[in-house]
Amino acid sequence: MNPIFKKAEVFLVAGPGGVGKTTLSAALGMALASQGFKTIVLTVDPAKRLANALGLELFDHEVQEIPIVGNMLLFASQLDSQRYFDRLIERFSRTPQQKEKILINPLYRAMVDTLGGTHEYAAMERLLEFVETKSYEKIVVDTPPTQNAVDLLNAPERLADFMDSSVLKWFGGTKPYYVSLFRQGTRLAMKMLRRIFGSEFLETFGKFLDDLEGMHAGFRKRNLEVLELLRGPTTAVLVVNTASETRYLETRAFLQTLGEQRIQVAMLILNRLEPLVSSELPNGFEAPEKETAYYLGILQHYHSLYVVEQWWVERFEGLRPDLDLVRIEQWGEFTHPKEVLLRLGKQLLFFPQPPTDC
């Protein structure tokens, strides 16, 4: 088995949407479970993709058991990030009254929907929970399909920023002692804001921020714990992508950001690759002109796709020659029977050796 998979406990499958992360997460989970590890796959993705990839309609329970091979089980969990955020508020509230006030505030509900990063934040928080309870030997995290993969890492930080008490003081609202801390300019600025947004909103907003007071420290502390986990030796980050110019540029930027955050990447995976196709007809091929033209056309089309892609695969290889680069060829179907998934997972697990069937 590749030492990456032996050593690490948490596998973060990162990358943009549409590259096959969910399928690969399911595949990796199955392969690990087949080797006897108690494994769980986590997803925040509200679409049913993970369930579908594992051959289910949807998940019935918070933690679902999926039989794979023999007596082996794979566990899977799909996070309802909206409800999950409520639990976070609960955790960081200083009093039950504070919690209630926040949860019933209409701004809170709207905020969770639009804040951006709440899915990602909930995913990281959930991961921490699983790690802390030590119930599983291996955890595979199918990260949310954020357009910008960097959002995943920024999310906890952004949230903590939002809760930053020094900013909240700005919107002192009903608390007179806040206002007295600031210059006349603040009062005037608030008056201006009232003109733009209307008094009613500003009051509701001020109250809401009052209610959030004190939670920021809790969020920030948790953020640091997430970063520590991601930076530590028990986490392996697997970056998945397809081979094209835009994906190459994205990956390069993402790797740089990870480097700046001191998070190491364990493996690069190029998915959905074109298989090798020759542009020439096979030896001994003989046929009427029309037929020859037909087959040549098809060969040349697929050959050109292969050639272009290989050019970018080489660029990817040059990105981080120190890392394992796994190439996975395009599968014909979009839903994969379990056997196919298992084989795919083993391709990762035993890289660079071809997997033996067992």
Add this chain to the structure above:
Amino acid sequence: MSSSRYLEDCLSRRVIFFAGKGGVGKTTLAWATAIACAQRSKPVTLVGLSPFDTTKSPPMENHPDITWLTIEPVEAFREYTLRILKFDRVYQLVFDNRVFKTFIRAAPGMAETVVAGKVWDLYARAPNHLILVDLPSTGHALSFFQSPLGVKTLFAAGFVHKETLKILEMFSEPTTRIDIVTLPEELAVLESTQFKRKLQSLLPVTFGYVHLNQTVPALGDLNSIPQQPALDTIRKRYEEEKRRDREAEDELKALELPMIKFPRIGNTTWRETVEALANQLGQS
């Protein structure tokens, strides 16, 4: 509207939104359309919406006839506030960016509304320009159209309220068109039909074209050609992809919109792909 009059229709519009799931090729199509229109001497402004559109550098940035810009909510909000309130220097310093960020993040729908507001601003200031908007992926795109509705209610008075009315009016103008970009893949097609249905139930908007991207090129009719064992795999693949494309086309008929198909071509760079698509559109 018909597929062969795509370019003509584009030139008669003031705003075109490109909507679709992440990764289907919206940005590519938006750029191809921009180039095809610019080639007909139409001044074009192409708008990308940050933070969703920051993952790649824009290789077409310096095209002479196209203005390209990215709208970022916090900056747009700051610009807007400072302009409306006519703050002088002192107050500019008083409002630091973190305060704006807090508002944008907490006030529901604020970020999207501010961005739409900036689009409206461009729209009002340059009536002879064609504005092409590269929307974020479907879920976010719906919020983009929906947010002014919520904001209008939430902020029942004041400047923001008035702005949302103007924005909603722009969305519903007959010179505004919403195109859907999709791939011949089940999830993408499903999201397209759901998106149209949902948006139609919210606002009286005009939908334009469906762009079916990455189809397999027409390479010949299979039926009359006998099998060749050595070429079985490749033939099977071709047939499978054609079948998949046909299925997607059938599903997309439910949208009741004219469709344009874009074949998958082997180009090394994104720029080459955009130019090839622009050529295809230019000949329409």
